Amino acid sequence: MKNKIVVFDLLFYLALPYLIWKFGQEPLGDYYAILLSTAPGFVYTIVRFAVERQFNVTGMFIMVSLFVSTLVDILSGDAFTMLQNSVYVSAGFGLFILGTMIIKKPLALYFGADIAYLQGHKREDSLKLYRQKTILPAFYFITGIFALRGLVGAGLKYYLIGVYGVQGYDRILFFMKVNGWVFGALIAVGFIYSxxxxxxxxxKQKENDVPDPDESELVR
Known part of the structure; x- marks a missing residue:
């Protein structure tokens, strides 16, 4: 199943957008070619959202991110402005995620509870467990990676736009995808650590709950 997800991600987030850009640039123009290239990823994300039933904090975050990004793309008006605005959107989400750490509600904490819920655990119980002082720092760490992904992605895209411009959109798309893979791997490591x-x-909790064998003998 994981292999299929990787293949679908590559197809809808990289291969199809690249093909649409490559063959649509001349007949449609830069702006509409780039705008249309975002459609496969948009539809794919919606379908995955419905199939996986992510009606939770994780799902809502994905949907809001998708809605804001798409709305900004549509309102941009031209290709260069759209690329520039995507930098601001990425930085904005990075700062928002950073803000959840500042107010002591790290976003990854709720992502973790959603994952546990899909495994049959109550969200309230998971959140209570994850807030333990030995566990909570791990979720701050993961949230920090999420924030860095947005901020570093914004900085990288700004640099790539300056180097390649609109005509190098295919290369920008590739490098941004690689950047996404790197941070995706770091986030996976973070969740493994948590x-x-x-x-x-x-x-440790189980050890503390089980009486010491010597003490059991004394009780008898």
Whole structure:
């Protein structure tokens, strides 16, 4: 299943946008070619949202991100402005995620609870567990990576626009996708780290709940 998701991600987020840009640039013009190239990713994200039933904080964040990005793209008016505005949108989401850390409600905490819910655990119980002092720093770490992804992505895209311009949209698309893969891997490592901290906490909790064998003998 994971292999299929990777293939679909490559198809809808990279291959189809590239083909639409490449063959649509001349008949449609830069702006409409770039705008149309975002359609496969938009439709794919909506379908995945519905199929995976992500009607939660994670799903809402994805939908709001998608809506804002698409609205800004449509209102931009020309290709160069659209690329520039996408930089501001990315930076804006990065700052928003950073803000959730400042107000002590790291976004990754709720993402983790949504993942646990899909595995059959109550969100309230997961959130209570994740807020333990030995576990919570891991979710701040993951949230920080999410924030960096937005901010670094904005900086990288700004640089690439300056280097390649609108005509190099295909190269910008490729480098941004690679950037997404790098941060995706870091986020995965972050969640693995949080899982290890959760397991460690639960094992210690179980040890504390089980009476010492010597004490059991004394009670008898």
């Amino acid at each position: 899982s290890l901290k959760i397991i460690e906490h639960l094992e």
